[in-house]
Amino acid sequence: MLKKNPLLKVLFEIDSDADFNQKALAVFQYQYDHVSIYRQFCDALGRKAPTHYQEIPFLPISFFKTHKILSDEITDEELIVFKSSGTTQSIRSQHYIAAPEIYVDSFMDTFSKQIANPKDAIILALLPNYIEQGESSLVYMVDHLVKASNHPLSGFYLSEMDSLIQAIQKAKQEDKKIILFGVSYALLDLAEKKADLSGVIILETGGMKGRRKEMIKEELHQVLCDGLNVPHIYSEYGMTELLSQGYTDGTEYFTSPNWMKVIMRDVNDPLSIRKEGKTGGVNVIDLANFYSCSFIATDDLGVQEGNRFKILGRFDLSDIRGCNLLIN
Template sequence: MDKNTLSENIFKVKTESDFNRLALEVYNYQYNHVSLYKQFCDTLNRPAPQHYSEIPFLPISFFKTHQILSDEFSKEDVLLFKSSGTTKSIRSHHYIADVNLYEDSFNKTFANQITEPKSAIILALLPNYIEQGESSLVYMVDALIQQSEDDLSGFYLSDIDSLIEVIEQAKRTKKKVVLFGVSYALLDLAEKKIDLSGVIVLETGGMKGRRKEMIKEELHEVLCEGLNLKHIYSEYGMTELLSQGYTNGTEYFTPAPWMKVLIRDVNDPLHIRNDGKTGGVNIIDLANLYSCSFIATDDLGVQNHNKFKILGRFDQSDIRGCNLLVNS
């Protein structure tokens, strides 16, 4: 199957067999065209996979140290996203050969799990992402803001008072109001003790070295109290992925249909466990067609059918998000 056919079929996945078939096709494409991934697979010296669970998962740290891009493209001709982080951290690089794959992915997932952008007012409190630049999250939220076609939609750096004023105006409309916010900035907002009842507050990212890290349950409890909300939504996304998962106020993320989460044994990273226990989070993201779709993240989590919960991170990893290491 050529790359154009692969690209067209990603968002047509409906069944488990559809996913398995396409995942194996994407694996074959990336093995033959992404040199680093081929080297990684050859080093493992494993039999050719017959099921997506047998496909080798590339450690996410390689996005910090290597160029991961199909040899059919040049890095000078593609879009580059870089991860956020503290001043001491090395930023991941994700080369995007086809931005339409990214846009199709986030548009479909946001519409299916949150709301149609055209029927919403979308606000963003993402100061550090804007300051550092080359952010996939800012690209996504900006596209959603443009689609909302509402004058109230927009980004806010650190002007919380202006944001509060706009939220009050937005709440008087009949539209859904969605606020994307990095965790530490949402805590700044919560300290104002304002009423955001009826607003979908979507927490993403983490403290970014600005505040003490908190477990997600504690963070959401503080935010709910300070913002007069019953629950907080969360986004699971990262620079190295072109797809997202969202919670709807529960602890579990629902991935996009072209995305799959598998849990690996913390002591044997080549073993996928199916016992509902804590392990390392492996992600298959078929939208990552021209980089690597099979990634072993630094997150710890558990799986519940087609949903997953993030419990923490491996202690040797850079801090990302608001989760802390927990014991398996």
């Protein structure tokens, strides 16, 4: 039985940048001591004693495809594994999860604060490819939200567009928020049916998964707004390698929870951090990733302003996969 680290009791109680910095440095020290591949990476860079979270080395996200990123305190019997979505030609990232309850605490808190309390909502999901491929962190999250909503209309709809539309029409008769998680290509299929989803919060989780031609986000959202009769499309920034998410509020900007921070690195000098408002490569600090790696250099390009950030696109040659990672 895994003995929980005392740090886990306070990670979700961060209330200031100074507090975040202290917790981030403590998590770094734990992971440097216990995650061997991360320690080797830090040693190779000569960065073993950061004094601020911006000085902490960020592990390239591709390592989750080639290495087992996991604390040496964990045994295989304690694990579940999440795998990224992708095409049949791509190698799927693997995230080894030692304490699923950390993930549950993270997404329940963030979703409740940024979108809705699941108990007050009807939650529907149009995520066929994630279910077909299996081992999806997104499906795991949405399944928990569906169960937490405790409503008979909540649930997953593979490619059952007519059944989904009927469920939404029934849901509109109740005094609850209606939330639809949908992968981009399936939402486009729904939009082509001219389904009236007015009043529904549509959370686009991104990616065509090889089913349709990639579109820039602005074009995709406009097509969905027109086809589904809604003023905004909302988005989730999440991925297999992260146990935390950010959501948009109808604008282009995502908001991070207090235990997650997004900062930009110089694309020509990955060890240098860019100032707020400057475009750069997206580095994510996700302290919920306690038993794997909390400091990840993603393949995304973006801009950060305070605890909000905007995704502009992806580096060339990076895989087309994950949640809300559309080509620009």
